[in-house]
Amino acid sequence: MARIATVLLLAMLTTACSEPTPPPEVAPESSSTSQEPQIPDAIRQQVNARSEAVCSTTSALSDAATGFVASPDQTTLASARTAWKDAHLAYRALHTLYLLADLQPPQIKSDRDSVDAHPMLPGYLDQVPGYPRSGLVYSEVPLTPEFLRKEHQSTDFFYLTLGFHPIESLLWPPATPKPEKVVATFAGSEKQAADHIDAPERRQNLLRVITLALKKDAAALCQAPNQAHLIQGLARLTAHPNKAITRLERQLADTVGTTLDAWTKHPEGEDRNGMPLAHSPQVLTDFDELTAITSAMGQDWLPMLNPDSGETTKTIGTKLATLADQLKKIVIKEAPATENIAAAKQTLADISDEVTTLALSANSTDE
Numbered sequence: 001m002a003r004i005a006t007v008l009l010l011a012m013l014t015t016a017c018s019e020p021t022p023p024p025e026v027a028p029e030s031s032s033t034s035q036e037p038q039i040p041d042a043i044r045q046q047v048n049a050r051s052e053a054v055c056s057t058t059s060a061l062s063d064a065a066t067g068f069v070a071s072p073d074q075t076t077l078a079s080a081r082t083a084w085k086d087a088h089l090a091y092r093a094l095h096t097l098y099l100l101a102d103l104q105p106p107q108i109k110s111d112r113d114s115v116d117a118h119p120m121l122p123g124y125l126d127q128v129p130g131y132p133r134s135g136l137v138y139s140e141v142p143l144t145p146e147f148l149r150k151e152h153q154s155t156d157f158f159y160l161t162l163g164f165h166p167i168e169s170l171l172w173p174p175a176t177p178k179p180e181k182v183v184a185t186f187a188g189s190e191k192q193a194a195d196h197i198d199a200p201e202r203r204q205n206l207l208r209v210i211t212l213a214l215k216k217d218a219a220a221l222c223q224a225p226n227q228a229h230l231i232q233g234l235a236r237l238t239a240h241p242n243k244a245i246t247r248l249e250r251q252l253a254d255t256v257g258t259t260l261d262a263w264t265k266h267p268e269g270e271d272r273n274g275m276p277l278a279h280s281p282q283v284l285t286d287f288d289e290l291t292a293i294t295s296a297m298g299q300d301w302l303p304m305l306n307p308d309s310g311e312t313t314k315t316i317g318t319k320l321a322t323l324a325d326q327l328k329k330i331v332i333k334e335a336p337a338t339e340n341i342a343a344a345k346q347t348l349a350d351i352s353d354e355v356t357t358l359a360l361s362a363n364s365t366d367e
Contacts, residue, residue, distance in 0.1 A: 039235040042304050047231045050094040051222045057087035058211075058218040065167070065211040069204035072187035074179050081171050085285060087214075088164050091116055092289050093296065094221065099251045100301065101233030106220045112153045114162045114217045119275050121158035125166055125206065127175045136161070136206065138197050143205045145213055158275075162213050165280070170207045172282035241306035242358055245316065248297060248305065249355040252348065256290050256327065260345045267335055278332060287330040294324040312358045316351055323347045 064083035068076040095116065098105050107115050122128045126135040141147060148161040160166050176182050186207075188200050220226060237244035262277045263269075269277050279286045298320030306313050326344040330336050 039231060040238060040304060043234050043238070044231050046300060046304075047097065047227055047234065050090070050097065051227050051230075053090040054087070054094050054218050055222040057083070057090045058215045061087045061167070062211040062215040065171075065207050069186060069208055072183050072204075074183055077171070077179055077183055081283075084164070084167060084171060085283065087218075088116075088280065088283075088285070089289050089292060091164070091218070093293060096251065096255070096293050096296070097230060097234065099254065100247060101230055101237070102247065103230060103233045106223075106226045107217045112157075114149075114152060115164065115214065117153060117157070117160050117163050118165050118279055119158060119281070120160040120165045120169060121156070122169075122174065124159055125161070125169055126173055126203065129175055132175070133199075137199050137202045140197070143202060143209060145209055148209060148213065162210060162217070164214065166210050167207065167214065168280055168282050170203060170210075174282060237305055244305035245302070245313065246355055246359055248301060249352055252294070252297065252323075252351065256294060256323070256344070257348055259286065259290065260341055260348065263330075263332075263336060263341055264338075264345070267338065269332065269335070284332050286332065287327050287336075291324050291327040294320055294327060298324065312354055312361070316354050316358075319347055319351045319354065323351065 061080070061083040064076070064080040068080040070076075095105060105113075105115070107113065123131050123134045124136070126137045127133060128135075136143065151159065152162040153159060171182070173182060173185065176185055186200050186203050237247060259277075259279075262271070266272075266277055271277060278284055279289075298317050302313065302317050302320065323344060326340060326347055329340045330344065
């Protein structure tokens, strides 16, 4: 028995000695975000500034529209129109960054855009030449936020009841181009004898409700998660500068290039279906906005995406400045001059050639 006890004791001691020593504690890394991609401050600042610009200008547009319907006159109409131009330019500048990052703005769902859907079917909201009492203004449907949101692009993508372009059609109605007549359509006592429709009051309600809805929908662009998503998408481009410049060129082709091609094929300003080529057919600020967008691409985004630029990148920057100057000369209040469009198309093609050269000469590690 003593011998057995001795053997057991020796086995227990051996087992205890053979247990693995627990690993030493590892000190935590100095930064939990050491593996996250670095985000340039310039990109963060640009996205924040452009997002806030959209929210502030759409809020100002809502206030100006409310002031106009409360006291319709040419001064308040002019204020509302200026506020629309400022807000639309701010949105298109921000939307360009979403295109550059290959992302979709948060308000676009199921291909329906509650902020900048276009084009709009003429006469869907209000009268147009040849149809003096048409559209929602002369109907009895309720002009409530709920109804307009339900109707927006519900049965046709051209049926717009939300966003910039229904507001555009109310502030610049094609049936009444003169400012004093526009004021009269909001301030007058016009009524339809058959069913006693108060058209001026319904126009006032439409404008007020749509601008308030636009302010609400644009506010999503200023929410921190949405801004962070865009910032991260743009920051990822900085890891591959040559690919980023290729993306920039593609974005220009999809916006500026598509617009120039459309006007080349249809200089009369309408496509084969009779829809306007202009993004904003009543205001006609398309090329002013494209000028500002192109300038920003050359002055702001090209240096941020490729800070260590070589000669080819500098050449692209110079040509972007040239393109902006050429776009500024294109006026579509009348038939735009074909030579100005041709010159801009050539410069855009030159930029594409330079980007191709840059891509072919890129280091193989930039993949």
